[in-house]
Amino acid sequence: MTFTKILVRKNIENLSAYVSGKPIEEVQRELGLESIVKLASNENPYGCSPLAKESMLIEMEQTSFYPEGMAPSLAEKLARKLNIKQDNIILGNGSDEVIRLLTRTYIQQDDEVIMADVTFPRYETNVLIDGGTPVKIPLINGVHDLQGMYEAITEKTRMIFVCNPNNPTGTIVQKEKLRSFIEKVPKHILLIVDEAYYEYVEDEEYLETLPFLNTHSNLVILRTFSKIYGLAALRIGYGLMDVSIIQELIKVKEPFNTNRLAQAAAFASLDDPTFVAQCARKNEEGRRYLENELSEMGLTFFPSHANFIMVKLNHPGRYVFEELLKQGVIIRSGHLLGYENTIRVTIGTPLENERFIKSLQNVINKTLST
Ligand SMILES: Cc1ncc(COP(=O)(O)O)c(C=O)c1O
Incomplete structure (x- = not known):
């Protein structure tokens, strides 16, 4: 042949x-x-914390050794800061990787994934790579139309992305609307709230999603060290979610997805509020x-x-x-x-x-x- x-x-x-x-x-x-x-590229013009630089210099002595695959020291420190359990945290090679892990693990041919039109483009790309169908619901004045997104749910829906604040519009969704959306979305559908710009938000209308993690096993929160922590080049971000989801993602994850310098810098950054x-x-x-x-x-x-x-x-x-x-x-x-x-x-x-x-x-x- x-x-x-x-x-x-x-x-x-x-x-x-x-x-x-x-x-x-x-x-x-x-x-x-x-x-x-x-x-x-929405990078931090002020660089990163001096503590992160110092810790990278020290960690450079260890570059011949693989890092710890689940970045346990960093995960533990994050868990303490966020007041959640360490096994609710997965570190990724940027939150980009956590998005990829989620679609790779949960999306197959013809599954539908609801997202805003327009939002962060990596959601759509990853869904397409994995054979899924992006269902794009137009923004209203630059803001997610959560009602429209809810109405778009079908028996094929596996996942919903809400980018809050939304990239590229920078808008946030109203607190009450997001709260009732989180309550309403059926528990078999993963609801991914991407909070890459979380630390910049000062508005009282912004919903704290962390408290919902305990009660909503389908909720995934994405955060990153790339933006306000100024570590974009190191590629380190994380997802917060039920341990049952993490157990599936780690089957798909590369064993050493976050590198030593990134882990050390992110760890030290947390000491510099x-x-x-x-x-x-x-x-x-x-x-x-x-x-x-x-x-x-x-x-x-x-x-x-x-x-x-x-x-x-x-x-x-x-x-x-x-x-x-x-x-x-x-x-x-x-x-x-x-x-x-x-x-x-x-x-x-x-x-x-x-x-x-x-x-x-x-x-x-x-x-x-x-
Ligand atoms: C909304 C949103 N999510 C995720 C990311 C990916 O961030 P990183 O992979 O650097 O953590 C970005 C980067 O610009 C973003 O804007």
């Missing part, structure tokens, strides 16, 4: 590779620009600055509770992205995120925010004068 083509799995054939925020090095190479500001509080405060100040400036420019945006803002424009996001890039400012064009005439900008340091605003003003002036 002769084959002419290496066969790829059907589910993969029509997928496209993920397009991430443009890296600084790439823009430097392509445009020959010296000074570049990256406000594209001041760093986290300062980042949250500076982010809040930056958000207010950006919102004021954008409003003065006559622009509107979704009300953000995270470390980024999605700005509505009169021009295609792609065009504004390219014009900003020429000025050394990298943001995300909304066309890649499901909203044509928008851009998503990460809240940076005060200097970075000012540079973004000035550059955006230049782009708008340029288009007005042509």
Whole structure:
């Protein structure tokens, strides 16, 4: 028998590779620009805690030894901080990996997974890879339509994703609505609440989901060290869930999914709540600055509770992205995120925010004068 083509799995054939925020090095190479500001991937502009750096230096002596597969010291410390049991925690190579583990473990051909349209794209991609069918319910004014998502449940539904705050809009769902949603969703459907930007939220309308873990065995909460802890490069995040789910995920998980440096840095970061509080405060100040400036420019945006803002424009996001890039400012064009005439900008340091605003003003002036 002769084959002419290496066969790829059907589910993969029509997928496209993920397009991430443009890296600084790439823009430097392509445009020959010296000074570049990256406000594209919702990273922490203040880096990470000095305690994390110190602990990585020490841990470097151990790089010839595999890490502990379940990161027990880190899991134990997290459990104490969150006041939950250690066996309700699974560490992942970023919360990205926990998403992947969940779909790999629970989704098979034709299973339905409900999510918002638009939300974090990795939910859809992982569901497709595993043969499932994403059921996408449009946001209402940038906010999850929980009623619509509830009504979309069928006998094929296996999983529901709620991204809170939502990426890319930065919005949160109302406390009471999420509370009653958690109560209503049938217990055989996994309800995954992604709280990657949890630490940035200051609004009283935000629901604390942790207390529901004990009573709702289908609830999964995702968090990460990539955002406010500033450890995106190390790839470490976690999921909180019933032990019965974790027992299934660990059958699928790579044995050494989180590396030693990541475990050590995350462990040490938990000893520096001041760093986290300062980042949250500076982010809040930056958000207010950006919102004021954008409003003065006559622009509107979704009300953000995270470390980024999605700005509505009169021009295609792609065009504004390219014009900003020429000025050394990298943001995300909304066309890649499901909203044509928008851009998503990460809240940076005060200097970075000012540079973004000035550059955006230049782009708008340029288009007005042509
Ligand atoms: C909503 C959301 N969930 C999960 C992630 C993945 O984070 P990580 O894999 O770095 O923990 C991101 C990253 O941008 C995100 O925005």
